[in-house]
Amino acid sequence: MSFNDNTRLDTSQVQDRRGKGRGGMIGGGIGGGLVLLVAILFGVDPALLDGLAGPATQEQQQGPGEQEACQTGADADARTDCRITGTVNSLNAFWPAYLRDYDVTYRQPETTLFAGSTSTGCGNATTAVGPFYCPTDTTAYFDPDFFQELVDRFGSSGGPLAQEYVVAHEFGHHVQNILGNLDNAQQDPQGPESGGVRVELQADCYAGLWVRHATEVLDPQTGLPFLDPLTQEDLNDALSAASAVGDDRIQEAATGRVSPEAWTHGSSEQRQRWFTQGYQSGDINKCDTFSAANL
Ligand SMILES: [Zn+2]
Numbered sequence: 001m002s003f004n005d006n007t008r009l010d011t012s013q014v015q016d017r018r019g020k021g022r023g024g025m026i027g028g029g030i031g032g033g034l035v036l037l038v039a040i041l042f043g044v045d046p047a048l049l050d051g052l053a054g055p056a057t058q059e060q061q062q063g064p065g066e067q068e069a070c071q072t073g074a075d076a077d078a079r080t081d082c083r084i085t086g087t088v089n090s091l092n093a094f095w096p097a098y099l100r101d102y103d104v105t106y107r108q109p110e111t112t113l114f115a116g117s118t119s120t121g122c123g124n125a126t127t128a129v130g131p132f133y134c135p136t137d138t139t140a141y142f143d144p145d146f147f148q149e150l151v152d153r154f155g156s157s158g159g160p161l162a163q164e165y166v167v168a169h170e171f172g173h174h175v176q177n178i179l180g181n182l183d184n185a186q187q188d189p190q191g192p193e194s195g196g197v198r199v200e201l202q203a204d205c206y207a208g209l210w211v212r213h214a215t216e217v218l219d220p221q222t223g224l225p226f227l228d229p230l231t232q233e234d235l236n237d238a239l240s241a242a243s244a245v246g247d248d249r250i251q252e253a254a255t256g257r258v259s260p261e262a263w264t265h266g267s268s269e270q271r272q273r274w275f276t277q278g279y280q281s282g283d284i285n286k287c288d289t290f291s292a293a294n295l
Contacts, residue, residue: 001161001211002228003073003086007219011067013092013108014085018066018115037122037141038173038185038199039132040166040245040265067113073226080144081113083160087167088140090226094210094217095175102284109174110139130245131166133173135182140170156244159237161230165207165275166241172206173199184290192260198289200265201274204242205287208278211238235279242275243268270295 066081076086088111096106112118117126121137131142150166151158176182176199184195191197215227243249246268248258265271278287289295 001164001214001230001234003076003083003226004219004224004228005072005074005077006222007073007076007086007224007226008221009070009072009076009082009085010089010221011070011085013088014067014111014113016067016081016113017118018113036186037120037125037129037132037134038182038203040130040169077160080147080163083163084111084113084142084144084167086226087164088171089219090214090217091168091171091210093220093226094213095171097217098209098213098284099175099178104178106175106178107138109133109171110137112139112141114141114143115145116143131170133170133177135173135177138174138177140167140174142167142170150241150244154244154250157237157240159233159240161211161234162237162241165211165238168207168210169203171210172203175206176202181290190262190264192263192266193295194263196264197266197270197295198292201270201295202287202289204266204271205274205278205289206284207238208275208280209282209284209287210278211235211275212279212282238275238279239272242271246271266295 067085069075069079070082070085073086075082077083092108096108099106112120115127117124118141120134120139120141122134125132125141127143127146130146131140133140147158147163147166150156150162156162173182181202182199185199188195211230215225215229217226218224219226245265247263247265248260248267251258251262266274274287274289
């Protein structure tokens, strides 16, 4: 979705670790008892995470204060990092109001932009993990360069809603953390009917739910809608991204075969269908993947 050019972006909701030379390690990496992060591409398999998340390296140097460039909706349309910020602003305006009807208090998550690798409450992580949410520090992490990889390596279309869907999916995990559903992924991470797959498909449904309501969400600073009306092309972009990160498609590309017993996120078809379910219904009760007989 395109942003309303005149909406104001609130960069205070996004911490920018790019170019600050950070990358300090937190001790111990991924050890027993630590809650694991949930990533867009991979599951919560500790072996995989250990393999990917080596010591945090010096983060890539970039110009200082890049978030300073993210001031308006026009900037969000022009730059990937500003689009993440604008999407975060919209999500942080949407969810508290939506959950209030269910007497649930939404606590705003942190959002961190990084380049290359970073330390988190769930251990050190690299860009290879893809965007992820860490429940321990209630933070969503994004390397903006991933979104080019989503197109080049995973074959998604590159439109704005492809990117916004990914951000909304990670915020879906935050909502699950608030509602107490995220533990299902930690306890039963793998397999076609696993808690992990149910958690991921629900996060896709929540992303669709936000998309359904997104154009009604007003920027509290200006009173203007954050986003312009949705187009069919926007929806196609979101479905393309959901399909690109399906387990069957990633497995097929990596190994030439599909192994449902190793699924952590669900198939391309399932991810598209649950996103659509959230989008079409606009109803959180229609996102109950835990009691769904057919995923
Ligand atoms: Zn996820």
